[in-house]
Amino acid sequence: MIFAASCTEKKPEPKYLVLYYTQTGNTKAVAEEFQARLNADIDAIEATVPYDGDFQATIERSGKEREEGILPEIKPITRNIADYDVIFLGYPIWFGTYAPPVATFLNQTDLSGKKVVPFCTFGSGGLDSSVKDLKAKQPTADIQNGYGVRAARLSRIKDEIDRFLKENGFIEGEFTKLEDFPQQHPATEEEAAIFDAAVNGYPMLNAKAESVSQRTIPGGTEYLFTAVPLPREDNPDAKLPPMGPVKVYVTVLDGQQPEFTQVIR
Ligand SMILES: Cc1cc2nc3c(=O)[nH]c(=O)nc-3n(C[C@H](O)[C@H](O)[C@H](O)COP(=O)(O)O)c2cc1C
The missing domain is CATH 3.40.50.360 (Flavodoxin domain)
Structure with a gap:
């Protein structure tokens, strides 16, 4: 609209x-x-x-x-x-x-x-x-x-x-005007791959997508993921306290790589 x-x-x-x-x-x-x-x-x-x-x-x-x-x-x-x-x-x-x-x-x-x-x-x-x-x-x-x-x-x-x-x-x-995000559903393999591509290599965010919802934005799609941290052994470099589930916003503009826009802890 x-x-x-x-x-x-x-x-x-x-x-x-x-x-x-x-x-x-x-x-x-x-x-x-x-x-x-x-x-x-x-x-x-x-x-x-x-x-x-x-x-x-x-x-x-x-x-x-x-x-x-x-x-x-x-x-x-x-x-x-x-x-x-x-x-x-x-x-x-x-x-x-x-x-x-x-x-x-x-x-x-x-x-x-x-x-x-x-x-x-x-x-x-x-x-x-x-x-x-x-x-x-x-x-x-x-x-x-x-x-x-x-x-x-x-x-x-x-x-x-x-x-x-x-x-x-x-x-x-x-x-x-952007529509609200609909209710989340369990992330499919394809959606989890979008999450992984968006956070790939970001050392502070070693997490796995659990659920997701999406909405249309000008020029692409925005995803809102709920992700859970992976066990610490997988992430020995991160000197951070263990974290609970996080919300991660990911944007995929047409023809471009997924990128995360913010993490809400
Ligand atoms: C001491 C310090 C602590 C930081 N803590 C966080 C943090 O908690 N979360 C985060 O997302 N980025 C953190 N950052 C990254 C900065 O927010 C980021 O690099 C920012 O863009 C720097 O802005 P500036 O170039 O205007 O100084 C931290 C950076 C520094 C130097």
Whole structure:
């Protein structure tokens, strides 16, 4: 079904601020796409002592800070939050939630009454869990639907952000409204093979598809799998606690390889 988001009355344009933290540039790329599409102001949250080591060094420093209950200091934000109606707040997912410099920002800033649109980048997932944490942290802010994308799928952000902004009424234009996923059924061999192809080689996700449902999306099919972790012996490298069943979204665009879009733990 094609929907057109349009307004007949001319309302004054809201003032948008895109505010983000990035360590390796992925969230910055998403932030800049939102900024360009909304003609927004943009600002970055920066740690006073940057997390500038490699992945392992960052895991170690932030893991230690988490254990000790320490949050990093951040530099002052140059924009004045009070000047804006809508804040697009972007962050990488670290340990299942927004990265610590954003936690520091949220400790220092009261977003009461502001519309806040969360967005994030991640290796496998974390939009839902981080938005839940954000709502708990700022219960009087008006937290809107969020957007999340895997670091491995940044090439898709133009189309996805276009759709996200239309679907959520931030820009006008036609978009196809997606049907809900129907009830899941046990995965067939063919469907399990789609799951395996999508998660192939992703070390954090050593799991087997159990049940699935699917829906049509523009240019292809989207699957929602429920998967169960395989025994740990099969996955000696993963230094992760055992996990319960996970939900895995997989997209198959016509003529292309299956790719997973997010994991919900
Ligand atoms: C310390 C650390 C912890 C991370 N934890 C997670 C995680 O829990 N889940 C996940 O999907 N990705 C995780 N990642 C991957 C990042 O979310 C991903 O690479 C992100 O796109 C980085 O964004 P940036 O380039 O804007 O810094 C982690 C990365 C780091 C450095």
